Amino acid sequence: MEKTFIILKPDCMEKGLAGQVLSRFEKEGFAIVASKMSKLGSEILREHYAHVADKPFFPEIEAFMSSRPVIFVALQGENVIARVRELLGPTDSTKAPAGTIRGDFGTDMMRNVVHASDGPETAAAELKRFFAEGEIYA
Known part of the structure; x- marks a missing residue:
């Protein structure tokens, strides 16, 4: 069984969509094998977004x-990684079709409700980054 990592982003939380999004996955x-709420700080955001941390739009x-x-x-x-990404639709919510999570709930490229790992290596790294050993129950 494959595992993936998702973040229910600030716009998801602000709009009260967490339950609806999780319900679609279920x-x-x-299976939800781990979950926790947290406030993201600069250090972990710079690590998570290392691929764009030096770009002018990173502060946004x-x-x-x-x-x-x-x-x-x-x-x-x-096949959870590919299937979750399919359920989400394109990263840019304005291009996501109705019926996808981003198409139904997102508003733009950044406010797109959910972050999801894009491949097995990324999923493994992100799961390790955000969950301590013993916090994933599978």
């Missing part, structure tokens, strides 16, 4: 992602 047959990402507590979730299921 309806697909994915940092301000948004640290604006309120978020929920980290580890999901497990068959």
